Amino acid sequence: MSWAALSEFVPLYPLYALLFLDTGLSTAEISALFAVWSVTAVLAEVPAGALADRWSRRGVLVCGAVLQAAAFGLWAVAPETAGFAAGFALWGLASALHSGTAEALVYDGLRAVGAEEAFARVNGRMTAAELLVQVPTALAAAALHAVGGFGLVAWTSAAVSLAAGALALRFPEPPRERAGGGTLRAGAAQVARHAPLRIAVGAVALVGGLDAMEEYFPVLAAERGVPTGAVPVAVLAIALAGAAGAAAGGRADELPAGVLPAVLALAGLLLGVSAVLPGPGAVAALALAYGLYLAVLVAAEARLQERIEGSARATVTSVAGVGVEVAGVLAFAAWALGGAAATALLVLAVVPVVALGLRVRPG
Secondary structure (H helix, E strand, O other): OOHHHHHHOOOOOOOHHHHHHHHOOOHHHHHHHHHHHHHHHHHHHHHHHHHHHHOOHHHHHHHHHHHHHHHHHHHHHOOOHHHHHHHHHHHHHHHHHHOOHHHHHHHHHHHHOOOHHHHHHHHHHHHHHHHHOHHHHHHHHHHHHHHHHHHHHHHHHHHHHHHHHHHHOOOOOOOOOOOOOOHHHHHHHHHHHOHHHHHHHHHHHHHHHHHHHHHHHHHHHHHOOOOHHHHHHHHHHHHHHHHHHHHOHHHHOOOOOOHHHHHHHHHHHHHHHHOOOOHHHHHHHHHHHHHHHHHHHHHHHHHHHHHOOOOOHHHHHHHHHHHHHHHHHHHHHHHHHHHHHHHHHHHHHHHHHHHHHOOOOOO
């Protein structure tokens, strides 16, 4: 199993909300826990990228894996509100250490062997692997819970996280100039000075934020008449389509820049169509929309890496990561206000920014 797949093979993912409910937490308390996770990740995102640029990107990935394992272990030994909150804070830090760092490590590794043009294909396959691993993860979660309850699920998740960290130790990290003490300043200055980079960061932030719509796929399927028992199958079909789109993102990166905004616009239109079609038709439209969307996202992430210069690559990528989190709030708000139709309008509104951000390629 690849590192990208192993890092997402966490049996606790599909069950942790049920763990909270089983412990007696209210919906408001669960929402507060999610807020701890999100706020921690956002605040730590850019400093984590700076740490990766100044120290070791491989080392930062390993530290993130250890923190994630500690979070799940804490939930196993202290399944109560305080333990959950502390675990989410650790998990948020782990997410921040991973975000930006992995892309920077992969891009610089490819560039060291003169293969940076392959980044989109590699990144697309990593994204596809993260989606495909949902299938064995769900099966493992059900089996582990049946045997040993939430405790076994949590300890197994911790062990898998440590295994991912051990695998990260094997990553080659090519020699590079380490960023100095002004890493944060250097990364921010690069974004501020170079308009093409600044626009690319904005494009990745806006497109990446749209992925928040994934949280509502089960809701849309149920609203369009898919029977409750078939909703997980429908969501799995959408995830598989997304994996195919992400895997195709490498080829999408080779298309003329003007084609990608058109692909995103088509994804937005299909998302809108899914809001009015019945059952299977809605799922099919949503699956195709998600696949096209992820192909554009992978291509946009590759264009961003191409524009970053110097030793602050992880820092700049983390700046885009913060933008993704902020833009995700817009997607949540759009769906809350008008469901898939309103979110489709948001996708279409992002298209001009993407067109500008992907229009010019470096050198």
